[in-house]
Amino acid sequence: MWIYWVTLGSVSAILYFPNKRLFSKKIALTSSVAIFVLGALYPLLQTKLFLWQVLLIFGCIITALAVYFGNLQQPDNTSQTAEDKTVTVSGKPEKSPAPLDEPEIGTEEQPEFHQYIDKAVLPDLAVSDTNPELLTSGTTKPGEVNPNAITMEQLTVTEPVQIEEVAATAEVIPEQTPIEDESTEEELVEESVKKLEEELAEEALSEEVLAEADLTDDLLIQANLTEEVPLHADVTQEVVSEEDLPEEIPVEGELTQEAFVEPSPQDLLAEGLRQVRLKNYPEAVRHFNQVVTSTTEPELIYMAVSKLSSVYQHLGLYPLAAQIIKAFMEQPDLKNHPGMNHLEQKMRFIYCLTELLDSHRLGHIPYDQVPESVRREAFINSLK
Secondary structure, three states, X not given: OHHHHHHHHHHHHHOHHHHHHHOOHHHHHHHHHHHHHHHHHHHHHHHHOOHHHHHHHHHHHHHHHHHHHHHHHHHHHHHHHHHHHHHHHHOOOOOOOOOOOOHHHHHHHHHHHHOOOOOOOOOOHHHHHOOHHHHOOOOOOOOOOOHHHHHHHHHHHHHHHHHXXXXXXXXXXXXXXXXXXXXXXXXXXXXXXXXXXXHHHHHHHHHHOOOOOOHHHHHXXXXXXXXXXXXXXXXXXXXXXXOOOOOOOXXXXXXXXXXXXXXXXXHHHHHHHHHHHOOOHHHHHHHHHHHHHHOOOHHHHHHHHHXXXXXXXXXXXXXXXXXXXHHHHOOHHHHOOOOHHHHHHHHHHHHHHHHHHHHOOOOOOOHHHOOHHHHHHHHHHHHO
């Protein structure tokens, strides 16, 4: 089922990019979210409703989305028509400036320009037209240039430029907030898709390794070979009871090298068992190896070797699991240990299981993925 959710999230995220090229960002984002929601509702509705009811519900939802997308597309069309109007207004051919001898023409042309311009942005040209310095004519000679005429040309030329600037600012300001809203919505959708993918991956990993299964112990119990069970209980009780507590508490200001106490073999074994429960197998193997190398007590070595072989067996490292048992079977401290029969039976089971996996061409897969029939056959062969 998790494959379906991952595929649905990926398809919804991928379809966002082609839709963004064909439509606006808001429509593309809404369509991706709608695809993900419809895909999530389909298996839920399919289990409780008939197929024709599910199709009817989906048809209504798709029709509502089509109407919603149409309403979203209309503002874009109106904005385009507004842009065309502003282009036509700004692209109107400029009239040639009136000569200075006819000042009344300039005053007649002002309403046509100023009907598109805010009075707060452009200066009132009527005041400049009434300036007596601009209206003086006939005082210049034929070869001279009147500076007042230059100011009139600058005013008449800069008017359409200012009109275009005002139109551009009027178009840019309302379009800023939708872009920010679309970018924030896009980021929220991407974050939700990433969170969904991470949750699905965590669920897949947790379902892949549910618990550490030690088939040899279970099958030995079924075969009435339960002599080692009190041994395990005694060892665990002894491990808990023999934990060394610090006899002296260092006084403040007297921190010396003697304050640091190395962990005892019992502490290392307990920490290794805790790491196994947390499924942190590399740390568990490291602690079990430290127990084996730091103590000579048969009970602790037996527990460390048994758990170390179980970790290797759970990870699919069957040759290592058998080798660690075989290496410690010849150790003098463990030769007369009552639990060696259990380790020998476990080693034979691992050898038989490896042969069956090779014969079935399954490879050294993790122990929780081995079929139940193969496990039982390996156990029966190990008892022969």
